[in-house]
Amino acid sequence: MGEKYNYIDIMNSNFFNDLIIKYLFLFCMIFSLASGQWSSDPASPQLLGSGVQAQVKATPDGGVYIAWLTDMGGYHVYLQRFNPEGIAQFDDGGL
Structure with a gap:
């Protein structure tokens, strides 16, 4: 059995x-x-804000910092950090 x-x-x-x-x-x-929140469609990228001269720097953990300038009565510098999943770490529109 x-x-x-x-x-x-x-x-x-x-x-x-x-x-x-x-x-x-x-x-x-x-x-x-x-x-993940990163857009996989190049025709519709994730909007970070409006501005010029965007700079991108990758972080060791897979995230990124993005800095850019806006012309709103004088140039202003903004910064946004995204974690490896593509989630913004600062307020909408950056710092």
């Missing part, structure tokens, strides 16, 4: 643990792709 397994044996099996880890990894990967 075949072997009988109880619930505890199944939950402690390497196969079950590997299966759970694979599905958790897959879930995390799908969620990370779905939560």
Whole structure:
């Protein structure tokens, strides 16, 4: 006759643990792709603000700093930081 397994044996099996880890990894990967805010369409880029002479500097963690000038009765300097997921870290329109 075949072997009988109880619930505890199944939950402690390497196969079950590997299966759970694979599905958790897959879930995390799908969620990370779905939560990004960077535009993937070059025809409709993410609007940061209006200005001239934009400068971009990447950070070691995968984020970026973007600085630009605006001409509103004299030039003003603005700065915005985006984390690796593309989420603005400062107020809308930058500092």
